[in-house]
Amino acid sequence: MTIAFVDSQREEHGVQPVLQALAQTLADIAPSTHYAAAPARNRPVRHATGS
Numbered sequence: 001m002t003i004a005f006v007d008s009q010r011e012e013h014g015v016q017p018v019l020q021a022l023a024q025t026l027a028d029i030a031p032s033t034h035y036a037a038a039p040a041r042n043r044p045v046r047h048a049t050g051s
Contacts, residue, residue, distance in 0.1 A: 002027050003037045 002022065006029075009018045015034060022028055 002029050003034055006034055 005027075006015060006018050006022070016031065019029065019031055019034065
């Protein structure tokens with residue numbers, strides 16, 4: 001549920017500010033936890049660079 005809340009506030013406030021505010025509550029989660037739980041469609045696409 002916390003991850004859904006962060007996602008709902010992401011566009012208005014950004015992920016890091018929301019996680020920082022939650023760090024002061026019992027709903028504290030690590031940024032890596034949030035990003036690991038994010039659906040693949042919300043992750044930036046990384047393109048391989050050929051060398």
